[in-house]
Amino acid sequence: MVRQRGYWRESDGSPVTAPKSWEIWAGHAYELLTTVARRYHAIITYGEVGEKVQAASGVRTSALLHNWIGPVLGKVVHEAHRRGDPPLTALVVHAGDGMVGVGYEEVLKVEGLPSIVDEMEREQHAAAARLRCYRHFGAEIPPDGGTPALAPKLEATRERRRRNQEPSPRPLCPSCFLQLPATGWCDNCGA
Template sequence: MKAAEARDIWAEEAYSLLIDVARTYHAVITYKELAEKVQKTSGIRTSALLHNWIGAVLGVVVREAHRRGDPPLTALVVHSDDGMVGEGYKEVLRVAGEPPLEDVFEREHHAAEARLACYRRFGATLPPDGGTAALAPRLQATVERRRAREGGPPPQVCLTCFVQLPVTGVCDSCG
């Protein structure tokens, strides 16, 4: 079987699998999980590294979703290590005729809005308010940890020598 044929079959499988993911509010799937599932359901396996083929499969999904008028299902696919969409998310923007988002968090917020559109379109049970766009759970946890670390009051500084004060509040230099 040629690579293009396998890609198209995997893309069909991915489309169906992503619709299933979209039926659960705030659900996402990792690239690795999606790759394993499309190979298993299609019966077509590859020994190629994931990053060498999954982007082409998801590119087909992006274009097909756009053709059908569906929201970008690929927003549901995130990296397992950080919970972020990949660089290939730029294809969603390109196909939609939108400018690229170079800022990582702008891209993540765009993907969060796209995920919410997917949940709404494919029948996820939403809260009474219609639901909210959310970062992927792993990324949200990272953001919250960072906020907690940085959220404390700024360190106190000696008004005479401008050195950060120790816990005692008494400057070691000025006394």
Template sequence: MRKSANQRTHRGVGMSQRESERGAGKPTTQEAREAWGAEAYSILIGVAQTYHAVITYKDLAEEIQSRSGIRTKALLHNWIGPVLGRVVREAQHRGDPPLTALVVHTDDGKVGGGYKEVLAVAGEPPVEDELEREHHAAEARLACYRRFGAALPPGGGVPALAPRLQASVKRRRERAEEPPRVCGHCFVQLPSTGICDSCD
């Protein structure tokens, strides 16, 4: 079926030409979020096809805007949440695992506080402990890899924290496991200089 000139879609958003003329070719916030949500879903399925892959909020936002052709000057934290909320609800509706577990912060590798929406939509209680929340997200990521055909190791794979967070947790654990250094003469714990203040 051929569309008339007044019904051609604008950049895949589903707006007719007449609708787009009212805003000088710019989609409404609602239309943009719908388009971004659809692109985000598609992008995250692609991420889920690689075992232990994650994507940062920043990279996801850029890819969403690039693919949709709809750009915003708004700060990332002002628009990405509602878009990912759509992805959470759509995944639940389709019976897919929570794809938003694949999205992490650039600086620390955590899914962050927005993950509470995944739990709420799934009818699960909130997780207050940050590390416990991140382990929950790691389990959700493994479910995504399994669902969307990632090449898994024998045994079906294991949940994993995002690489940046895993490195941070490992460093903390190694520091905690190091026994304090003590003076071999007076058996007092040494200061960070490694020189005993009592024996000098």
């Protein structure tokens, strides 16, 4: 079996140009992301988007995901802006760290906002944009109006870091229950 290279139609193996593939995938990505947006606090990874748009379109590629997902999602950013929809690409995060990544800059540019250099600031902006997506596309929102949320993987990493940075409480004296100094001997009772 000969392995295809480049971009091709699954049905007959005919070649498709990269730009045409991106255009086709962008339409499928838009539809996919509106579906994701209908579930409160739902997200999807870049890899999942890549596989789902290829499967739905019947157009495949041997190119690495990071070489083509940016142009596809860039088209989604511009289409969402044209339609007056919130930035659907805020729903797409890296599998490894749960972050939207630097490609999110296109959302800021299209919205006429300045670039956000600080990663956590960018993630907070994306979390707020995701909440706008959930509201706009009809997700079942809690009665309090919902809250912006970081991707679960990113939130878990932040929580782990927070716990690791907190100093552990110093032990207490078993007799008088005062916190022991660094020496480990109670200044009050000598225990």
